Amino acid sequence: MAGGSGLAARETGTGLSPTMVALRRLARDRVAVLCAVVLAGFVLVALCAPLLARLEGQSCAALHTELVDPYGYPVVGPDSRHWFGIEPRLGRDLFARWAYGARPSLLIGVGAAAGVTMIGVPLGLVAGFAGGVVDRLIVWLIDFMLSIPTILFIVGAVPVVATWFGPEAARSSTLDAEIRLWTLVCVFALFGWPVMARLIRGEVMSLREREFVDAARLLGMPTRRILRSELLPNLTGPIVVGVSLAIPAYVTAEAGLSFLGVGLIEPTPSWGRTIADATSYYASDPLYLWVPAASVLLLVLALNLLGDAIRDAFDPTAR
Amino acid sequence: MLVYILGRVLQGASVILAACVVSFALFYLSPSDPAAALCGTRGCTPQRLAEIRASLHLDDPKAAQVAGWLRGLVVGRDIRSGGIDRHCPAPCLGYSFVGDQPVTPMILARIPVTASICLGATAIFLPLGLLTGSAAARRRGSPLDRVLVGGSLVISSIPAYLLLLLTALYLTILHPILPRGGYHPLLRDGPIAWASGLLAAWLVLGLQFSTAYARYSRASMVDTLSQDFIRTSRAKGLPERSVVYRHGLRASLGPVLTLLGLDVAGLLTGAVFTERIFDLPGLGTLSLDALGTGDLPVIMGVVIVAATTLVLANLLVDLLYAVLDPRITLR
Numbered sequence: 001m002a003g004g005s006g007l008a009a010r011e012t013g014t015g016l017s018p019t020m021v022a023l024r025r026l027a028r029d030r031v032a033v034l035c036a037v038v039l040a041g042f043v044l045v046a047l048c049a050p051l052l053a054r055l056e057g058q059s060c061a062a063l064h065t066e067l068v069d070p071y072g073y074p075v076v077g078p079d080s081r082h083w084f085g086i087e088p089r090l091g092r093d094l095f096a097r098w099a100y101g102a103r104p105s106l107l108i109g110v111g112a113a114a115g116v117t118m119i120g121v122p123l124g125l126v127a128g129f130a131g132g133v134v135d136r137l138i139v140w141l142i143d144f145m146l147s148i149p150t151i152l153f154i155v156g157a158v159p160v161v162a163t164w165f166g167p168e169a170a171r172s173s174t175l176d177a178e179i180r181l182w183t184l185v186c187v188f189a190l191f192g193w194p195v196m197a198r199l200i201r202g203e204v205m206s207l208r209e210r211e212f213v214d215a216a217r218l219l220g221m222p223t224r225r226i227l228r229s230e231l232l233p234n235l236t237g238p239i240v241v242g243v244s245l246a247i248p249a250y251v252t253a254e255a256g257l258s259f260l261g262v263g264l265i266e267p268t269p270s271w272g273r274t275i276a277d278a279t280s281y282y283a284s285d286p287l288y289l290w291v292p293a294a295s296v297l298l299l300v301l302a303l304n305l306l307g308d309a310i311r312d313a314f315d316p317t318a319r
Numbered sequence: 320m321l322v323y324i325l326g327r328v329l330q331g332a333s334v335i336l337a338a339c340v341v342s343f344a345l346f347y348l349s350p351s352d353p354a355a356a357l358c359g360t361r362g363c364t365p366q367r368l369a370e371i372r373a374s375l376h377l378d379d380p381k382a383a384q385v386a387g388w389l390r391g392l393v394v395g396r397d398i399r400s401g402g403i404d405r406h407c408p409a410p411c412l413g414y415s416f417v418g419d420q421p422v423t424p425m426i427l428a429r430i431p432v433t434a435s436i437c438l439g440a441t442a443i444f445l446p447l448g449l450l451t452g453s454a455a456a457r458r459r460g461s462p463l464d465r466v467l468v469g470g471s472l473v474i475s476s477i478p479a480y481l482l483l484l485l486t487a488l489y490l491t492i493l494h495p496i497l498p499r500g501g502y503h504p505l506l507r508d509g510p511i512a513w514a515s516g517l518l519a520a521w522l523v524l525g526l527q528f529s530t531a532y533a534r535y536s537r538a539s540m541v542d543t544l545s546q547d548f549i550r551t552s553r554a555k556g557l558p559e560r561s562v563v564y565r566h567g568l569r570a571s572l573g574p575v576l577t578l579l580g581l582d583v584a585g586l587l588t589g590a591v592f593t594e595r596i597f598d599l600p601g602l603g604t605l606s607l608d609a610l611g612t613g614d615l616p617v618i619m620g621v622v623i624v625a626a627t628t629l630v631l632a633n634l635l636v637d638l639l640y641a642v643l644d645p646r647i648t649l650r
Binding site for chain 1: 330333334335337338341472473475476477478480481484485488493588589591592595606607610611618621622625626628629630633
């Protein structure tokens with residue numbers, strides 16, 4: 001591996017950055033490529049959800065109560081008009097709700113991971129580089145945030161934070177649902193940054209003793225430039241590791257909270273919410289439960305396996 | 320050593336205090352009327368609202384409110400509810416107006432359930448994880464190793480609550496292979512009923528949590544087993560089992576211990592999905608129900624109990640670390 005890329009370097013005259021080496025190793029890993037394809041498929045579904053719904057000829061909000069019998073059970077199964085069938089009781093089209101449901105899952109997963117990175121990386125950088133009082137303060141803050149029971153606090157904070165965006169009665173239900181989505185992203189980012197900050201801080205503390213940092217200091221480089229152009233590029237590895245751990249964790253968390261009824265609420269289509277609704281129909285209408293459940297399973301599995309492969313590819317000591 | 324312990328205890332106390340203040344701030348200082356929030360979303364009459372406002376001194380300055388609440392934690396408070404003065408004994412974690420009782424007894428009644436879940440799950444995942452990791456490390460590169468590693472990767476990637484839900488639906492209700500979930504108190508119904516009600520939850524949690532231990536112990540055992548002192552032990556004629564488990568496993572105790580502390584604390588404070596899916600009346604369902612009825616004092620009480628548990632678990636792990644590894648110089 002090292003010999004291969006070294007030969008290439010000698011031939012072309014340019015070196016390969018650690019990131020490029022890692023990406024090449026990743027491309028050779030078949031499982032990783034498969035997971036990336038699955039992930040791309042989900043992203044495509046989420047992006048083209050309106051297109052897919054129009055293709056099918058349904059929308060995710062239209063009620064079809066005429067197709068539901070007096071007991072709330074759907075009269076029709078999956079057919080050419082409703083590809084995944086319809087929901088019991090309200091009769092909404094399940095395929096459209098599935099396609100639209102991919103959006104909040106991916107949006108919250110990526111959004112929360114981005115938020116965690118934007119808060120955690122600067123704080124970890126400052127803590128690791130500055131040392132002294134600033135470091136101890138930030139470490140205390142990290143320990144404090146990690147000591148808060150996250151599930152309970154998130155479950156408790158989401159409704160309260162949602163009220164901060166305006167009084168509840170004055171909002172339409174669609175605006176309410178939107179606010180819920182962004183509340184979730186904010187709350188996740190607020191509770192997730194300590195892990196990233198701790199990771200970055202550890203890495204910075206070992207990097208700051210290296211010679212290139214001393215050289216930069218001697219040359220009179222201002223601290224801000226040192227952090228930005230000397231240290232930050234070397235932190236690509238830990239940042240990628242952190243993000244690869246965060247995204248599946250937040251997709252799972254969103255689905256879990258929606259399952260409990262605390263996350264996304266009606267009318268936002270959410271896979272977690274659909275799973276909760278489908279639990280009572282699991283024996284009589286298994287497709288209702290298994291479509292969102294399998295989707296969550298597949299998405300999180302692909303993200304986790306891909307993340308694992310990325311971590312192995314970025315780790316210089318891995319076989 | 321003593322200075323270190325004192326320092327960590329003080330730090331832990333400061334964290335708990337901060338958690339109390341933040342919890343207080345989040346719910347009392349929100350723009351919506353705290354008295355209305357405390358009164359609950361159902362069954363709130365104007366008389367009750369006025370009672371709450373008066374008895375909790377909600378018109379006092381915020382600092383005085385925090386101080387009063389903290390004092391209640393130590394010596395107890397008197398709350399007026401339903402026209403009667405009730406005494407909330409120390410430690411008074413609040414008074415639930417929706418349930419019309421102090422919060423502390425509500426929490427204490429639920430602790431045995433959550434503790435039972437945690438105990439059983441730990442008794443499964445710890446040995447399972449360590450055994451799996453050791454077996455994989457000993458036969459490194461063999462098909463068994465690859466199956467174990469791949470299997471643990473896939474199982475750890477499945478969202479925990481999905482596994483719990485599907486197990487509950489398909490293995491306990493539709494096809495009763497495992498006994499139905501439910502809590503039967505140990506002292507009242509005997510150990511068999513107690514264990515059978517919790518068995519499904521224990522098995523799933525045990526399986527899910529064991530994967531991390533398998534990974535850690537395998538990685539560190541692979542490192543340790545290639546060292547010279549292992550070769551010496553084998554040369555001395557020690558049985559292989561003794562070499563692997565007594566000498567090899569001991570070296571991996573560090574990260575395993577940290578993970579154990581985090582997992583036990585996490586199970587004690589956040590087994591929300593398990594309790595909801597298997598219908599177990601623990602702390603998790605207490606907080607979920609409280610959220611449903613808008614019973615903020617209960618939520619606050621549970622948050623503080625959970626924060627304290629996490630801090631204590633971290634403290635314990637740090638102290639055990641120092642005891643186990645004499646190389647650690649405690650600053």
